[in-house]
Amino acid sequence: MMPLNYAEPGQPQIIKRIGGSPEIKKHLEDLGFTVGGEVSVVSTLAGNVIVKVKESRIAVSDELARKIMV
Secondary structure: OOEHHHOOOOOOEEOOEEOOOHHHHHHHHHHOOOOOOEEEEEEEEOOEEEEEEOOEEEEEEHHHHOOEEO
């Protein structure tokens, strides 16, 4: 298990755990990040991680990406 920001770009990953406060967990869930869901890193740009989740591309901060374990 590793944080999402260390995942290999282009490789589909399964979300195993989401850390952080209840507010952060709820925010990530609203964006589509759920345990058991598939996510892949598209690229890293200026400290942000661009990920593909549920057929959408979303930019999350490096700090938030560290809370998503794959």
